[in-house]
Amino acid sequence: MSLSSIGIVKCLGQESVAWFGLQRITRSPLRWPAGRDVIWSGNVRLSRDQFLSSGSMTKRLMLLEENQIAFHSEDGSIFDGVKDYSRQVAEMIGLGSDAEFHQAGVRTVLDIGCGFGSFGAHLVSLKVMPICIAAYEATGSQVQVALERGLPAMIGNFISRQLPYPSLSFDMIHCTQCSIIWDDKDGMFLIEVDRILKPGGYFVLTSPASKPTGSSSRIKKRSMVAPIEEFTENICWSLMAQQDETFIWQKTADVNCYKSRKSASPPICNEGNDIPPYYQPLVSCISGTTSQRWIPIQNRSTEQLSSYELQVHGVPQDDFYEDSQVWRSALRNYWSLLTPLIFSDHPKRPGDEDPLPPFNMLRNVMDMNAHYGGLNAAFLDEKKSVWVMNVVPVRARNTLPLIINRGFAGVLHDWCEPFPTYPRTYDFLHGYGLLSHLSSERCGMMDVLLEMDRILRPEGWVVLSDSVVAIDMARALAAQIHWEARVVDPQNGSDQRILVCQKPFVKK
Numbered sequence: 001m002s003l004s005s006i007g008i009v010k011c012l013g014q015e016s017v018a019w020f021g022l023q024r025i026t027r028s029p030l031r032w033p034a035g036r037d038v039i040w041s042g043n044v045r046l047s048r049d050q051f052l053s054s055g056s057m058t059k060r061l062m063l064l065e066e067n068q069i070a071f072h073s074e075d076g077s078i079f080d081g082v083k084d085y086s087r088q089v090a091e092m093i094g095l096g097s098d099a100e101f102h103q104a105g106v107r108t109v110l111d112i113g114c115g116f117g118s119f120g121a122h123l124v125s126l127k128v129m130p131i132c133i134a135a136y137e138a139t140g141s142q143v144q145v146a147l148e149r150g151l152p153a154m155i156g157n158f159i160s161r162q163l164p165y166p167s168l169s170f171d172m173i174h175c176t177q178c179s180i181i182w183d184d185k186d187g188m189f190l191i192e193v194d195r196i197l198k199p200g201g202y203f204v205l206t207s208p209a210s211k212p213t214g215s216s217s218r219i220k221k222r223s224m225v226a227p228i229e230e231f232t233e234n235i236c237w238s239l240m241a242q243q244d245e246t247f248i249w250q251k252t253a254d255v256n257c258y259k260s261r262k263s264a265s266p267p268i269c270n271e272g273n274d275i276p277p278y279y280q281p282l283v284s285c286i287s288g289t290t291s292q293r294w295i296p297i298q299n300r301s302t303e304q305l306s307s308y309e310l311q312v313h314g315v316p317q318d319d320f321y322e323d324s325q326v327w328r329s330a331l332r333n334y335w336s337l338l339t340p341l342i343f344s345d346h347p348k349r350p351g352d353e354d355p356l357p358p359f360n361m362l363r364n365v366m367d368m369n370a371h372y373g374g375l376n377a378a379f380l381d382e383k384k385s386v387w388v389m390n391v392v393p394v395r396a397r398n399t400l401p402l403i404i405n406r407g408f409a410g411v412l413h414d415w416c417e418p419f420p421t422y423p424r425t426y427d428f429l430h431g432y433g434l435l436s437h438l439s440s441e442r443c444g445m446m447d448v449l450l451e452m453d454r455i456l457r458p459e460g461w462v463v464l465s466d467s468v469v470a471i472d473m474a475r476a477l478a479a480q481i482h483w484e485a486r487v488v489d490p491q492n493g494s495d496q497r498i499l500v501c502q503k504p505f506v507k508k
Helices: 003-012 014-022 048-052 056-061 077-092 118-125 142-148 185-196 214-234 255-260 307-312 317-345 374-381 400-405 434-438 445-455 468-480
Strands: 038-040 062-064 068-071 108-112 129-134 153-155 170-176 197-206 237-243 246-251 364-367 387-393 409-413 426-432 456-467 484-488 496-502
Touching (some): 077 118, 077 246, 118 129, 129 142, 185 197, 185 214, 214 237, 317 374, 317 456, 317 496, 426 445, 434 445, 445 456, 445 468, 456 468, 468 496
Parallel strands (some): 108 129, 170 197, 364 387, 364 426, 387 409, 426 456
Antiparallel strands (some): 038 068, 062 068, 237 246, 456 496
C-alpha cells in the first residue's frame, strides 16, 4: 500500500480502503452547466435504496433514472422550494430578494451538511460562493455529489477540531438539518462558528423539515432553541428573525460588545498573531476580536480589496497588482497550450457534441499553491465557468485570509497528507512552485503526485510550473503513473519550465 493510501486510511477510516482503491468513474461528467443538473449515477456512491429512503425534499428536487440522477434546474417550477427558501432567508435579513445578498455583504457562504447541493447550486446562480462541508460518508456522500455537480465542497467537521479556515472567514454560515447539537460541549461548536464568521455575518439554522402542529410541538421547538439563544447572547449574537423553522442570528459588528457583556463566559482568547487553524483543537474562548481584519461585511463597498485591506494583510499594493497581471498572462498561455491538446486528443464520444468551447470541459479546479489567489482572479476576469479551490500549504506564507477576503474558496493543507475530498473529483490541478516547496517537506514528490492522481478525474489536466530540475524529476515520475506528459519551455530566459500532463481514461 502506498504512503498516500496509508494516509487516507488514517484520515477516513479502515472501511474506506476498498472503495478508495477500486471504485472507478464510469463516465466523464457532463460539461458545465449541464453537469450541474444531471450526473451519472455510477460516478457517485448513491444507490437507488439510499435515494428512496431520503427525505421528501430530496425526492422533490431529484429524479433517479436508469443511469443518471437529474436535479431540477433553477428555471424549473419544481425548484421553487429552494428558491422560496433562499428568498425567505434574504427577507429575514432585511433584503427585498436574494438577488441583493451582495448588497448585504454576503459573498461567501459555508453550507454545513449541504445535502446534495441544491441550495449551493442556487447560490452559484446568484454569484455567491458557497462551500459545502460534510463529514466523510462511506455511501451517499453529500460532498461527493456536490463535487460531481461542479459545486465547491470538501470533507470536514468540527466534532473535536477547528476547521482549516482562518478566523473571520465567511459572511454567512448555513445549517439545514445538519445533525449537529449546537449547544453540546458547552457551546464549543457555536464558538467555532463564531470564530470563522465575519463581523456582521449571519448564522442561519433551519430545524428538521417536519412542521410542528399544536402547542406542545411549539413548546418542544422553543425548548430546543432556547439553550442556543441564551448562549448566543453571551457571544454577542442577536436573533434577527425567526420564521417557520428558520432562525437567523447576526454576529455583532461592534468589537466593544464583548467588553460590555453581562457574563464573562465564554472568555476572550489571549491572542497574539493569528495561529494557522490547521485542525487545531476546538477552543472555549472567543477569538478574532483583536484581529486587524475585524471589518464588518456591511462596510465593504467594492468587490476589490482596498489599499487598507492589502495593508492589513501585509501585502504591498504594487506586488499585489503585479501578481494579478502575471496570472492573467499565465492563464492565457495555459489555454493556448491546452486548447490544441483538447481538440486533437479528446475523442468525440457517441451522442456527444463537439468539445466547444474548451474551457467548459473544466469545472472543478484546484490551485495547490495559491499564493494570493491570482489564478482564481484570472479565471474570473476571462469569464471561465470554473471555480477554484485555493490551497495554501501549511508551511508556506499564510495568505489564506487574503484569498478568502477576495470572496474565493480556500483552505490550508499539508501536502504530505491526503486532501479531504473523494477520488476523481477535480478536472484541473495547478501548482506554481509547488515541487520546489516539497523539497523542504517530510514526504517525497511521488507521494504528492500519487495523491494528485487520486483526486484527478480521468482525462483531467495537471499544469506544474517550476525549476528545470524539479520539472524533469516530475516528468519521469509522471510516466511511472501513466500520465501523458510533456515539458514546455516558456522561452522567457528563466529557469522555469511548465509540465503539462493528462490522466488517461482507462476502462478495465
